[in-house]
Amino acid sequence: MGFKTQEVSITFANDRFVRRLNCQYRGIDRPTDVLAFAMSEGKYTYIQPQLLGDVVISVETAKRQAEQMGHSLDRELMILLIHGILHLAGYDHIERKDSKKMKVMETKILEEMKGLNNERT
Numbered sequence: 806m807g808f809k810t811q812e813v814s815i816t817f818a819n820d821r822f823v824r825r826l827n828c829q830y831r832g833i834d835r836p837t838d839v840l841a842f843a844m845s846e847g848k849y850t851y852i853q854p855q856l857l858g859d860v861v862i863s864v865e866t867a868k869r870q871a872e873q874m875g876h877s878l879d880r881e882l883m884i885l886l887i888h889g890i891l892h893l894a895g896y897d898h899i900e901r902k903d904s905k906k907m908k909v910m911e912t913k914i915l916e917e918m919k920g921l922n923n924e925r926t
Contacts, residue, residue: 813860815860818861824837838885839863839892843858844856844893857890860889861889862882867882883918887911891910
């Protein structure tokens with residue numbers, strides 16, 4: 806993605822906390838799986854340019870999604886973290902073509918991560 810010295814804050818939370826944030830910042834009064842707050846947006850971006858932003862993941866929602874998808878909670882958390890970081894990097898999935906680009910990138914990163922895990926064993 807071209808980042809060398811960027812920082813990301815990651816928060817693992819419950820549905821209640823994520824619902825509050827989702828309502829406050831997006832006007833949607835329900836929990837979601839992941840929220841991303843980019844530091845490249847807004848008027849204070851110059852303060853710490855190495856900060857990419859914050860990713861907030863609902864572990865409760867992630868657990869439900871992992872069960873529905875038939876994979877581990879660890880895998881779901883990794884998918885959500887990658888998804889959140891891609892949002893921080895400017896990707897979105899509002900338009901169909903953008904959604905496809907984002908999905909391709911998510912898959913690519915997941916595959917690279919799998920390769921790293923295989924190298925360790």
